[in-house]
Amino acid sequence: MTASTAERFRENATEIVSTVVTGIWMAALFTGQDWWLAALLFGYIVVVPVVELLYGDDGDGELEDLSDGEADSEWWTDLYGDGRTADESDRDETAETNNREALETLRERYARGELTDEQFERKLERLLDTETLENVEDRADRDRLRE
Numbered sequence: 423m424t425a426s427t428a429e430r431f432r433e434n435a436t437e438i439v440s441t442v443v444t445g446i447w448m449a450a451l452f453t454g455q456d457w458w459l460a461a462l463l464f465g466y467i468v469v470v471p472v473v474e475l476l477y478g479d480d481g482d483g484e485l486e487d488l489s490d491g492e493a494d495s496e497w498w499t500d501l502y503g504d505g506r507t508a509d510e511s512d513r514d515e516t517a518e519t520n521n522r523e524a525l526e527t528l529r530e531r532y533a534r535g536e537l538t539d540e541q542f543e544r545k546l547e548r549l550l551d552t553e554t555l556e557n558v559e560d561r562a563d564r565d566r567l568r569e
Contacts, residue, residue: 435477440470524549 431438443465450458528549532542 432477436470436474439473440466443469521549 425433443461447458447462447465450461525546528537528542528545531537537545
C-alpha cells in the first residue's frame, strides 16, 4: 500500500523542514546576505522544534512497539527476582569477569618476576578492594584525604 504525498509529508515533516531551513541559510550565506546567521538560528531554534512538536512522533522509544501493555509492566525492572535490572546484572557479571582477568594477570606478572612481593601485595589489596563501586568510591575518598 503506497502512502499519499500528504501522508509522506506528515511522516517526514521535521526532516523536510530541516532541509529547507538548511537550504535557506546556506543560499543566504553563499549569496552574501547578512541575515544568513539569523535564518540559521531562527530555523533551528524555533521552526524545526515547532514542526517536531506538531508533526513528530509521540515517542521514539523501543518500548512503544510492545503490545498488550508490556511497556508498563515490570518485566524490565526485575528479571532476576532479586531487585536487579538486566543492566545491573550485566554490570555485576562484567565487573566479576574483569576482576578475575585482572587477578590472573597480576598472578602471571608476579610469577614471571615482573613484580616484587610488596608490589604484588599492594596491587592485590587494591584489586580486592575495588570489587564494588562503593569500595572504589571509598578508596578514592581515602586517597583524597591522604593528599
